[in-house]
Amino acid sequence: MRFSRHARNGMRLYRVTERDVEGIVANPAETGQDERGNDVFVGFVDGRRIRVVLAADDPGFVITVHERRA
Numbered sequence: 001m002r003f004s005r006h007a008r009n010g011m012r013l014y015r016v017t018e019r020d021v022e023g024i025v026a027n028p029a030e031t032g033q034d035e036r037g038n039d040v041f042v043g044f045v046d047g048r049r050i051r052v053v054l055a056a057d058d059p060g061f062v063i064t065v066h067e068r069r070a
Contacts, residue, residue, distance in 0.1 A: 001025075003062045010065040020045045021065060024052050042068060 001022060003011070011021070024043030032040045037056040042049055051068040055061040 001060055001062055004064070007062040007065045014045075014048070014050065014065065014067050016045055016050055016065055020050070021052050021062060024050060025054070038063060 001018065003018070003021075007021075011017070020043075024045075025041050028041040028043050029049075030040075030042040033056075034040050034053060039054045039056065039059065041052045041054070043052070044050065049068040050065065052065050053063045055063050
């Protein structure tokens with residue numbers, strides 16, 4: 001996986017590792033698509049809901065990672 005600067009900043013802010021992101025994508029609690037057609041994966045890290053968005057045209061590219069409130 002490759003990570004945008006925005007995704008890496010979110011990972012630092014929310015203390016999420018690359019391994020955490022890979023785990024969420026491999027085994028998500030929820031999936032869907034955003035308004036632009038990008039794939040969205042939601043999983044849990046230390047009890048927090050984390051949202052990972054992958055680019056529609058490049059599924060190996062992580063656009064953003066952030067905490068998602070219920």
